[in-house]
Amino acid sequence: MTINIPRRKLEIWADYLLDHSMGGIQPEDVVMVKGEPITWPLMSILQNKIFAAGAIADIYLVPPDNFRGRVWGASIARHGTTEQIQRVPGWHHDRYQAMNKYIEILGSEQPELVANLPEETGKALVRADEPFKNIRLAKNWVLTLFPTQAFADIEGMSLAEYTDIIVSASTVNPKLLEQAEEPIYELLERGRSVRVVTRHPGEDRTLELTMDIAGRYAVKCTGRRNFPDGEVFTSPDANSVQGEIFVDLPVFYDGVTIRGIYLKCSDGVITGYTADDGFDTLRNIIETDAGSHRLGEVALGMNNGIQTALKHPLFVEKVGGTFHIAIGSSYPESYVREPNSESGQREIERMIAAGICNKSAQHVDIVADFRPGGCGQAVFIDDIRLALQDNLWIIP
Numbered sequence: 241m242t243i244n245i246p247r248r249k250l251e252i253w254a255d256y257l258l259d260h261s262m263g264g265i266q267p268e269d270v271v272m273v274k275g276e277p278i279t280w281p282l283m284s285i286l287q288n289k290i291f292a293a294g295a296i297a298d299i300y301l302v303p304p305d306n307f308r309g310r311v312w313g314a315s316i317a318r319h320g321t322t323e324q325i326q327r328v329p330g331w332h333h334d335r336y337q338a339m340n341k342y343i344e345i346l347g348s349e350q351p352e353l354v355a356n357l358p359e360e361t362g363k364a365l366v367r368a369d370e371p372f373k374n375i376r377l378a379k380n381w382v383l384t385l386f387p388t389q390a391f392a393d394i395e396g397m398s399l400a401e402y403t404d405i406i407v408s409a410s411t412v413n414p415k416l417l418e419q420a421e422e423p424i425y426e427l428l429e430r431g432r433s434v435r436v437v438t439r440h441p442g443e444d445r446t447l448e449l450t451m452d453i454a455g456r457y458a459v460k461c462t463g464r465r466n467f468p469d470g471e472v473f474t475s476p477d478a479n480s481v482q483g484e485i486f487v488d489l490p491v492f493y494d495g496v497t498i499r500g501i502y503l504k505c506s507d508g509v510i511t512g513y514t515a516d517d518g519f520d521t522l523r524n525i526i527e528t529d530a531g532s533h534r535l536g537e538v539a540l541g542m543n544n545g546i547q548t549a550l551k552h553p554l555f556v557e558k559v560g561g562t563f564h565i566a567i568g569s570s571y572p573e574s575y576v577r578e579p580n581s582e583s584g585q586r587e588i589e590r591m592i593a594a595g596i597c598n599k600s601a602q603h604v605d606i607v608a609d610f611r612p613g614g615c616g617q618a619v620f621i622d623d624i625r626l627a628l629q630d631n632l633w634i635i636p
Contacts, residue, residue, distance in 0.1 A: 243387065243399050243400060243403050245281060245387075245403065245407055247285075249407055249411050250281060250282055250285045251285060252411045253282060253285075253384070253407070253410050253411055254282065254285040254286050254289055255289075256410075256411070256413075256414065256463065256467060257286065257343055257382055257384060257467055258286065258289055258290070258293075260414055260415075260463055260464070260467075261343075261382035261463055261464055261465070261467055262341050262343070262380055262382065263380065265289070265290055265293040265295045265341075266293070266294075266295060267293065267294035267295055268295070269290075269293075269295040269296070269340055269341055270295070270296045270298060270338055270339040270340055270341070271286075271290050271295055271296065271297055271298065271339065271340075271341040271342070271343065272298045272300055272335075272336075272339040272341070272342045272343070273286050273287060273290070273297055273298070273299055273300065273343045273345070274300040274302060274309045274342070274343070274344045274345065275300075275301070275302060275309075275344065275345030275346070275347065275386065276301070276302050276303075276304055276345075276347060276348060276349055277301055277304075277349070278304075278347060278348070278349040278386070278388050279345040279346075279347045279386040279388075281386075282345055282384075282386055283299065283345060286343060287299055298335070298338070298339055300335075304348065304349045304350045304353055305350070305353040305354060306354070307354040307494055307495070308344065308346065309344070310365060310366070310368075310369040310372075311328050311332060311365075311368050311369045311372055312325055312328075312365050312368065312369075313354075314353055314354045314357055316361070316365070317357040317358060317361040317362050317364075317365050318357065318358060318361075320361065321361070322360060322361055322364040325361060325364045325365055325368050326364070326368060328368060332372070333371070333372070333375075336372050336375045336376070337375065339379065340379055340380065341379060341380045341381070342376050342379050342380070342381040342382070343381070343382055343384070344376075344381070344382070344383045344384075345384055345385075345386050346383060346384065346385045346386065346552070346554060347385055347386030347387065347388045347391060348388060348390055348391060349388060349389075349390055350390060351390050351391070351394070351492075351495045352390075352495050353495065354494055354495040355494060355495025355496050356495070356496065356520070356521075357494070359524055362494075362524060363524065363527070363528050363529075366528055366601045366602065367528070367529065367601045369601070370601040373601070378580055381465065382463075382464065382465055382466065382467055383465070383466050383467070383554060384410060384466075384467045384468075384554075385406055385410075385552055385554045385555065386406070387399065387402050387403040387406040387407065391492075391552065394492060394497065394551055395550055395551060405546075405548055405550070406555075409468040409543075409545065409546055409555070410467060410468050412468065412545060414462050414463030414467070414468070414469055415462065416545075417460075417461075417462040417463070417469060417470050417542065417543065418460070418462055420470075420542055420544075420632060421460045421461070421462065421470075421472050421542050422460070423634065423635050424472045424540055424542065424626075424633050424634075424635070425458050425460040425472045427621050427624065427635060428453070428458035428472055428474055428540075428621060429457065429458040429474075431453050431454075431458075431621040431622050432452070432453065432454040432622055433450060433451065433452055433453060433454070433620075433621070433622055434450070434451050434453055434476070434538050434619070434620070434621055435448060435449070435450045435618075435619075435620040436448070436449050436450075436485060436538075436563060436608070436616075436618070436619050436620075437616075437617040437618040437619075437620075438485050438486045438487070438608055438615045438616055438617055439486065439615050439616075439617055440484075440486040440502060440615075441486070441488075441615060442500070442516070446617065447483065447484035447485055447486055447502075448483045448484065449481065449482070449483040449484060449485040449503075449505065449565075450480075450481070450482050450483050451476035451477070451480050451481045451482070451535070451538060452476055452477040452480035453474050453476050453477070453538070454477075456474045456475060456476065456477075456574050456575065457474065457573065457574050457575070457576075457577065458472055458473070458474045458574075459472070459473050459474065459571070459573060459574065460472055461473065461542075466554055466558070468543065468546065468555075468558060469543065469558060470541060470542045470543025470545075470546065470558040470559075470560065471539045471540060471541050471542055471543075471557060471558055471564075472539060472540050472542055473537050473538065473539030473540075473571070473574075474537070474538060474539075474571075474574045475536055475537055475538070475570035475571045475574035475575065475597065475598070476535065476538055477508075477596045478508050478534045478535060478536065478570060478595055478596060478597065478598040479507065479508040479594075479595045479596060480508060481505045481508045481534070481535050482505055482506065482507065482508075483504075483505060484502070484503065484504045484505070485502070485503050485505075485565070485608070486500070486501070486502050486608070486615050487500075487501045487564070487565075487606045487607055487608040487615070488500060488608060488609055488614055488615040489549050489551075489556050489562065489607040489608065489609050489614075490517070490551045490556075491551060491553055491556060491604070491605065491606055491607060492551040492552055492553070493518075493521060493525070493553070493604060494521055494524075496518045496520075496521040497517060497518055497551055498515055498517065498518035498519075498521055498522050498606075499515065499516050499517040499518060500514075500515055500516025500517060501513070501514070501515050501516075501522060501606050502514045502515070503567075505535070508534055508535075508595065509533050509534060510526055510533045510534065510535075510567070513526055525567055525568075525602055525604050526567060528568075528600065528601055528602050529600055529601055529602070530600075531568060531569060531598050531599045531600025531601075531602070532567060532568045532600045532601070532602040534567075534568075534598045534600070535565050535566060535567060535568075535598070536566045536567075536568050536569045536570035536571065536598045536600065536603060537564075537565060537566035537570065537571060537574075537603070537605070538563075538564075538565050539557065539563070539564050539565075539566075539605075540562075540563055540619070540626075540633050541557055541558050541559045541560055541561065541562035541563065541564065541607070541633075542558070542560055542632065542633060543558040543559065543560050544560030544561070544630055544631040544632040545560075546558055546559050546560070547559070547631070549562070549607075549609065553604075553605045553607075556605075556607045557605045557607050559607075559609075559631075560630075560631040560632045560633070561609070561610050561611040561614075561628050561631040561632065561633065562607050562608065562609055562610060562611075562614075562616075563607070563608050563610055563616060563619055564605045564606060564607040564608070565605070565606060566603050566604060566605045566606070567602060567603075567604045567606065568598070568600035568601070568602030568603040568604055569598055569599055569600040569601075569602065569603045570597045570598040570599070572584070572588045572597065575587070575588060575591055575596070575597050576588060610628060611628065611631055619633075624636075
């Protein structure tokens, strides 16, 4: 089942992606637009606008059994072998290298097709996609989410209600986030440490997680990489993460909802973990590689225009008054100003070797709610305890 989104709104949405997120389209651009066939209404508008600008649109239609268009879909993980997964065709690499801008439209017709893959081949599939993930991240890229019946079902909503939330948030001028995020951005940019306090409801005890962010660069997110957007993030010294945390908001990953996650970290390594729901999927994420046993991001959700905490990571992590960390890879731009330069790459490699910057095939955001009724108790940047005003993080 699909819903008819007014063309005017699709045009506004596409213009924000191309003009704001991509910085405009030039004739020399090769823009990969990737998504499942069910997202075609938005893909089609984007394609038309890219060709009209004199550029090339590389339309990458993703099979429904392929989570976010990885190098392989679920079929090879269920019926093939690890050796087969490693035999990635050379043309696939060439296709990714040829594009210089990348738009991924999330939204699935049958997310259950990618759920509960065999452990060994499922991990191999994630590892095989890592080189292509790195190519994407080195380009000018943006992610957005298209409403589908399957994702509405996951949220327990009608398609009309779900579509209204997605489209409304995706057609608001992203420049409105600039002013709201600036104070938190400046504080995080000069901060030296983060301390987050949460409550474990099942054990009725208070948990603390600390990390070092001294010398890290903060990033203010206003629709350049995610659309809609609304977060301020940085990556910690991965060696420094210490303590425990509970996150209560559910996150949808690989066709499975993970809820009620507890992590324990010692000297930067995740040494214990549980989940109220989706534990096997959480285990597969953490056990993917050495880097997936560490954290790569710390961030504050800053979009108080998104009131409903949807399970999709693109939305739940943006909700004003939330806090999230990421299991897995760090963001190089949090460590050096120009991570794609030769000197920047050398410095990142040095930090990876030292364990400061984390490298992993995974990057999975998990989110704690600090609004009334959530598990979140307090967030400190250095000695400053942040406050909430109208579901927006502020400096008191």
